[in-house]
Amino acid sequence: MADYDLVIRGGTVADGTGNGLRDLDVAVQDGKIAALGKISGQGTEEIDARGLLVTPGFVDIHTHYDGQATWDSRLQPSSWHGVTTAVMGNCGVGFAPVKVADRRRLVELMEGVEDIPGAALDEGLNWSWESFGQYLDALDARPRDMDLGAQLPHGALRVFVMGERAAKLEEATPDEVAQMRALATEAMHAGALGFSTSRTLNHRTVKGDPTPSLRASEAELLGIALGMKDAGRGVIEFISDFNTPDPETEFAMLDRLLAASGRPFSVSLAQRHTKPEGWRRLLGLVEGLAAKGHSAKAQVAPRPIGVLQGLQASRIPFSMCRSYKAIAHKTVAERLAIMRDPAFRMQLLEESHEPLRSDMAARLVDYDRMFPLGDPPDYEPPRETSLGARARREGRDPREIVYDYLIEGEGRNFIFAPFANYAAYNLDCCSEMMQSPHTLIGLGDGGAHVGLISDGSYPTYLLSHWARDRKAGRLDLSWLVKRHTLDNAGAVGLTDRGRVAEGYKADLNVIDFDKLRVEAPAMKWDLPAGGKRLLQRATGYRATIVSGSVTYRDGEPTGALPGKLVRGPQTVS
Template sequence: MTEFDLTIRNGLIVDGSGAEPYRGDIGIREGLIAAIGDDLPAAAQDIDASGLIVTPGFVDLHTHYDGQVTWEERLTPSCYHGVTTAVIGNCGVGFAPCLPERRDLLIRLMEGVEDIPYPVLAEGLPWTWTSFTDYLDVIASRRYDMDVAAYVPHAALRVHVMGERGAAREAATAEDLAEMAHLLGEALDAGALGIATSRTFFHRSSDGQAIPTYGAADAEMLALARVLREKGKGLFQIVEDVHLPDRSIAALAEIAREAQRPLTFSMGCSNSGPYAWPGLLEQLSAANAGGAVVKAQLMPRAIGMLLGFELTLNPFYTTATYKQLSALPLAERLARLRDPEVRAAILAEPVDPDPALVLGRMVRQFDTMFVLGERPDYEQPPERSIAGMAASRGISPEALAYDLMTRGGSGGKLYLAMANFADGRLDAVGAMLDHPDVVLGLGDGGAHVGTICDASYSTFALTHWVRDRPQGRKPLADIVRRMTSATASIAGFDDRGLLRPGLRADINLIDLDALALREPELRYDLPGGGRRLIQRADGYRATIVRGEVVSRDGEPSGARPGRLIRA
């Protein structure tokens, strides 16, 4: 018999703690790291990691695989980017608890907030649950290529207890709060990771209505926070418009103090000043110095979206003529769009003036709109923007964007950097990345399937911030820490996130020199033939979950050791 089931030899170990990398071997037995050292004994399986970095598997705190976990075993696209633990239920949207008569409401909420089409969810969800405990049992009965943990989604909880009053954002009564607290307590006992919610203006149902938790009173938040304190476990996740003058991180710190548990929120910056992010970093430091545990999640590149005639949005989707063509099959639509008369009509038409159509105006921000290319470049100079290229050619940016998106058999795609791109650069992101209470995340894996593919953020962080950026590069050990032990610690996962004997053997073997993002592609492989954007990567030589190799060189091995984590 051999001492180990698997040995990883000669790799550069980046252990997740932030300490300097070192060379060594890792011996794995029964899904755990059994030993780390030099010249470990032979194993049943050996992997030569010479020339590779060896990291803990990435712990992604912000995904939306709430539907996907009920019909799919591979959590695509996160599985292409070294993620070995995914947390679902973010932003307060999900599918449990849910009475049968409320299913349609939750589907339309997820469709609007997270851009997962109604037909995909209506056909894909089995709805073999009512309570959140039942939903966890469904996940626990299945096998995946990574581990999964789940928040209780506040919007679903609110609608379950309050019905139409909850959906209409009426104030919760004392009885409502008591019932929500009771159900949250039951869910925590069953293994829920915590409670997730949203009070941002941008989260809306597909019918345009604000998310049921938008404007939820502080009293409601504090009532939920007290359940975490009483149970002595759980994490509070929130999306809050902290950048607005009447909001602050201090209010989030109050929730964290009431819960006596960690709180994590989404952070970013606008593309133009005056900038709120320096003040928010000061508030974040003050909150943690005052005894609260508040951690910001940051997307390491611009918060953006992909635009195209095959995708959910494009710069012309609110014009009168395009609306008339939007339901046509893609090939027929592109043929019509290439007609010079149709092109002239659309370019002459204004966008829909409805002020509620925020995205309808944002998709015309040509100064921060780019062609990504086959090897995507997410930080391009202004002269390579659609506006910059159009000016150099003496045409309007609308005309250039239109022509680029009508190229080829399925039309071209453009990338819009909506936020985190202050003054046309990622310098502000780099400054935020240096803060001790900031971790990497917000990839939204499983969501926004027709507009973004940010689940690749981990690969981007390693290529752009560690290896490629001309100025302001970050230490490899620190970037790895912010995606492994730092995120695992927030969630209370004390069995992973570090390469240490006795901890989980969730491991990535990465060729950092060869690591590269591929161009986003569309697949029509969701239930009902639904589409989704997928972005793959080169350079992940192996990803290991619970001691089993789940992928080699980006291709699945067939192993499914991932399970539900009951917190």
């Protein structure tokens, strides 16, 4: 008889606390870490980790698997990147609670805000729920390759209570606020990890309508926060433009909400290229909340936030041109053949000089912030490698450079176009943000923006780039592991994981750190109804372990699906 279910031998352990690396054996029994040190006993299964890095499983607190988790047991791409616990229901969007008449509205909201094909959601969602608790039950019924937690989304909650009036951004009545408060309490008791809301103009339905929570009153937000207080649990996730009328006014409201509810809070933070120093002001306001005794953090990203443009993606720099709109519905091969026609090329390039009508359209043609993504992808590309800089060197119109690049490589080329965190053409701002004690690593959006963004690979990039590959300003490996394990887990109330210590949940990664890297993204047409999504794999993960079971070996699934729905806060038992 073996002494343990699993023994990982001779690995170099980054235990999640930020302490120095140690060479240890790790023994696992009944889904938990049973012993550390020099293990003399035998395991039913053993992993030789000599020369390899052993870490806790990564905890991704900002994903959007709300639809995919109902039809798919493998939460890829995140599970390829060492994530063993994911939290979804962010940005105020999701699918519960919901009335039959409002299902289409929630699909349109998710499609618009998170770029998940509506046809895939229509086919994939079985809508076997109405209440948030019933939605959790539906999630609980499916085994998966990682643990999953869900938050109550404000958009769905508001539409459930107010119907059409929510979509029209009308103010909730006192009775409606009371209903939301009761439903928030019910959702927290059912197992929600928290509540999320959005107050940004960037979040719109696929029809262009603003997110229902955009103008929710302080009284409404307070009612929901008090519902969480009534339940005695749950975190608040908040997104805003912070420009109406000014950040200080909105943070004063947040101060009142947190003082009344006592709930932990996080807000998304990134560097805007139009206001490159503005993030410091917002982080200072978060620090001000913390100084008053509130549990307040900012979620930040470890690399630029940007879109991937290409013939396989949802957009290209010519998407607003009449000639391209006329062929946009065609297959990649068909569009590629048309775009190779010199006459079409001349016509489209002529149209591309016409005035643009929106800020979003302008983003698509910022040629000095367009970079060939490459393989392996470069997320901190030098300024001189931009397609705009290349055009100046060659004395050509940048539109021609972009056009030619798009039709090279059989239409599989991607242009990386960062629109946040890259104002100075480097990631120094990300380094500063990550090193603040008032931030969390997040914003990867796994499962979302499937035709434009592929940031679910953040966990791999966080370690490989910042601890190994960056030429200057590298960060300590053990500390980086802590940031994406113990810190994130604790921020959402999951204090039973994120650390390699006896009694903790046996969620682990065994990594060949020298070979760890992010692969180039590829478009796959594997969503329901043939929907497309960007998928990005990694190399270097020798094993990923969830609750003591090996789920992936060398990036390939083992067939084990030990992942569970996490209902509410968890502690070491």
